[in-house]
Amino acid sequence: MRFSMVITKLVYTITLGLFLITASLLQAQEAQQQAHKAPLSKLELESGDSIVFLGDSITHQCLYTQYVEDFFYTRYPKMRLKFHNAGVGGAKAWDALVRFDRDVAAYKPKYVTILLGMNDGQYQPFNEEIFQTYYSDMKELITKIEAINAKPILMTPTMFDARAARMGKRKRDPSAVELYNSVLAYYGTWLREVAAESGFGFVDMYGPLNNITIAARQKDPDFTIIRDAVHPDAPGQVVMAFALLSDMNVKRQVSRITISEKANGEPVATARGGKLTDLAYDDDGVSFTWLADSLPWVVPEEAQLGAELTKLGHRMSQEALSIHGLPAGRYELTIDGEVAGQYSNTTLAQHIELQGNSKTPQYQQAMKVALLNKERNNGPVKNKRNSWRTFQQFARLKRELDAQEGEKNTQKLEGLKKQLTTQEKTIQESEAAALALEDKIYEVNQPVARKYVLKKVAAGKKQK
Incomplete structure (x- = not known):
């Protein structure tokens, strides 16, 4: 009897223990599932928000960042954002850590894009030890970004163009030339996994290029x-800007206007992206006044190939106009008295796209914005970035000397330290000059009411 009771208690104890263990495991699993975060898929921005572009020489070029800025200047002219380029030529993830407080945190960003890895892989076939250094430094960098309540947007390293490297004059290790693009693919795949698991933003730069x-x-x-195999030229940087904006699901369309005629002859219009007034419609054509909410996204001439390769206008900046019910014939469209083009009634019924038409006043206005921002980036923004090269040299040399034992030659370090005494002044002067140009941009980028007039210039062929 006593033995039976002992067995019963033992079975009960074991059963209860197994139940508690199972419940604990299920709770842990449920907690883990609840901790999973959806990757960031959209930028939520309002006036005053700051975006920092953290990177190496590809960011230091001030090109893809410039084109992204152009997009926001023209698409959201009423929303004043703050942009800070934090790229330094030759930088690795460790370098970004050293300058993080002054070059990133000081700007109180809402989002920080990270484009690092090209230099971290050291231009050689895959090396596990090298990758682990990148892994550790990137993890620490991400932690720092989260600690300042900013959202990281991880971007894959860009393309290493092996064919361009072989065609170039610079001597390179053949095995590195053959394999380095795949090394960057590995780094980028890891970044995608980190972003997906942690709820960060992710941009694929590698794939589109x-x-x-x-x-x-x-x-x-x-x-x-990428003529030098590493640094994308202006068209390639447009591809990068397009990838960033596309993967972050920004507003793609500028406007869509559809005009038709009711059965009683009364004109009717539906419009998105602005306000349409003064609509008139007759057999000779149509006229109306259009005040758009935004301008088309355009890029300077040297970057136009990138716009063509990505179909940037159609896919990210469409200004669509369709007019139904016009009598057969050809019609001339003028905007504020400037001829934009001639179109058949059938083409107008399908729709025309104006975003890439350099004859329109809104395109010309957007180009003024792009050229002002080009001046801003080529001048004060790049000057500020150049000043950080000296800091990077100083930080690297100091780390090297700190690791040495015995007597150290600090002469070069002291020389760099003297150069850094004027860095803060350079930063402040450059930022003041950049802000002055940005003020001009926000004067130029404001949409104005435009008068559209469509007039018949040739009759259509008579139907048999």
Whole structure:
């Protein structure tokens, strides 16, 4: 009897223990599932928000960052954002850590994009020890970004163009040339996993650059948008800007206007992206006044190839106009008295797109914005970034000397330290000059009411 009771208690104890363990495991699993975060898929911005572009020389070029800024200046002219380029030529993730407080945190960003890895892989076939250094430094960098309540947007390293490297004059290790693009793919795949698991933003820079290059080489085997194999040229930087904005799901359309005629002859219009007034419609054409909410996204002439390769206007900046019910014939469209083009009634019924038409006043206005921002980036923004090169040299040399034992030659370090005494002054002067140009941008980028007039210039063929 006593033995039976002992067995019963033992079974009960074991059963209860198993139940508690199972419940604990289920709770832990449920907690883990609840901790999973959806990756950041959209930028939530309002006036006063700050975006920091953290990176190496590809960011220091002040090109893809410039084109992203152009987008926001023209798409959201009433929303004043703050942009800070934090790229330094030759930088690795460790370098970004050293300058983080002054070059990132000081700008109180809401979002920090990170484009690092090109230098971290050290231009050689995959090396596990090198990757682990990148892994650790990037993890620490992400932690720092989260600690200042900013949201990281991890971006893959860009393309290493092996064919361009082989065509170039610089001597490189053949095995590195063959394999380095795949090394960058590995780094980027890891970043995607980190972003997906942690709820960060993620931008694929690598894929679009490679895909566009491969497609273009079907017609021109020597095609490249990265002539030195590492730094994308202006068209390639447009591809990068497009990738960033596309992956962050920004507002893609500028406007869509549809005009038709009711059965009683009364004109009717539906419009998105602005306000349409003064609509008049007759057999000779249509006229109306249009006040858009935004301007088309355009890029300077040297970057136009990138706009063509990405179909930037159609996919990210569409200004669509369709007019139904017009009598057969050709019609001339003028905007504020300037001829934009001639179109058939059938083409107008399908729709025309104006965003890439350099004859329109709104395109010309947007180009003024782009050129002002080009001046801003080529001048004060780049001057400020150049000042950080000296700091990077100083930090690297100091780390090297700190690791040495015995007597140290600090002469070069002291020389760099003296140069840094004027860095803060350079930063402040550059930022003041950049802000003055940005003030001009916000004067130029405000949409104005435009008068659209569509007049018949040629009759259509009579139907048999």
